[in-house]
Amino acid sequence: MKYLDQLNRELQLNKSPKRIVSLVPSQTELLVDLGLENELIGITKFCVHPSSLRKNKTIVGGTKQVNIEKIKALQPDIILCNKEENTEDMVKALESIAPIHISDVNTVEDCFELIKMYGAIFKTPSKASELIEAIKIEREEFQSNTTFKQKPKAAYFIWKNPWMVAASNTFINTMITEAGFSNVFENEARYPEIHLDHTKLKEADFILLSSEPYPFKYKDVEDFKNEFQDKKAMIVDGEMFSWYGSRLLKSYKYFKTSFY
Numbered sequence: 001m002k003y004l005d006q007l008n009r010e011l012q013l014n015k016s017p018k019r020i021v022s023l024v025p026s027q028t029e030l031l032v033d034l035g036l037e038n039e040l041i042g043i044t045k046f047c048v049h050p051s052s053l054r055k056n057k058t059i060v061g062g063t064k065q066v067n068i069e070k071i072k073a074l075q076p077d078i079i080l081c082n083k084e085e086n087t088e089d090m091v092k093a094l095e096s097i098a099p100i101h102i103s104d105v106n107t108v109e110d111c112f113e114l115i116k117m118y119g120a121i122f123k124t125p126s127k128a129s130e131l132i133e134a135i136k137i138e139r140e141e142f143q144s145n146t147t148f149k150q151k152p153k154a155a156y157f158i159w160k161n162p163w164m165v166a167a168s169n170t171f172i173n174t175m176i177t178e179a180g181f182s183n184v185f186e187n188e189a190r191y192p193e194i195h196l197d198h199t200k201l202k203e204a205d206f207i208l209l210s211s212e213p214y215p216f217k218y219k220d221v222e223d224f225k226n227e228f229q230d231k232k233a234m235i236v237d238g239e240m241f242s243w244y245g246s247r248l249l250k251s252y253k254y255f256k257t258s259f260y
Helices: 023-034 068-074 088-094 108-122 125-145 173-180 218-227 238-242 246-260
Strands: 003-006 010-011 020-022 040-043 078-082 100-103 153-159 206-210 234-236
Touching: 003 100, 003 108, 010 068, 020 023, 023 078, 023 108, 023 246, 068 088, 068 153, 088 100, 100 108, 108 125, 108 173, 108 246, 125 246, 153 173, 173 238, 173 246, 206 218, 206 238, 218 234, 234 238, 238 246
Parallel strands: 020 040, 020 078, 078 100, 153 206, 206 234
Antiparallel strands: 003 010
């Protein structure tokens, strides 16, 4: 059968894949929540949810570099990638091994589309539909019951030395909005490098320091509080802002307990 991925690339699959290599942590978690843990044979070292996976599955590398021969030896039926997480060179090197599905998730609607795609490819449409509905319920409940009196402005830091923030055309920016904030860097693209004297940073009410990819510590929070005494600086769980798929079931509860 023929399927499309989120880059509108066509995949030809003769049967429902039973041997899956996933090179994206959030997509690995999604597969498990769709009941496909047994079909997972290869994952990255960053696929940490559920925690038991790395003991039971073959680790083939990270998200930017993988062991091609190790993946080839697994004889996968399909390899799951992501436009942002994985490199173009990696995808080209893997194309001769198995069909590759590439996701491209920038919005919550993109997330729903990916879940539907996996439901179709892996013959779990009911579980996919149930998951989407459950996320929609969490989202609607959050939006109807939790609002700031005035929408605060936030700067979301992902890196230090150099300082980097999340801006437009990113899933993080979408989740900043979903959490009830406006992103002071929404008029810039992707993940710009900034200096701490940036004029937009002065507009922020909240400085959000992500737990990943850079592991900000409480010392960083204190440094920001000393530098910007009129702002609220805090560490936030990066998975809740950057992992899509089934992680959204937890994100809205996290936003409610963390900011309201």
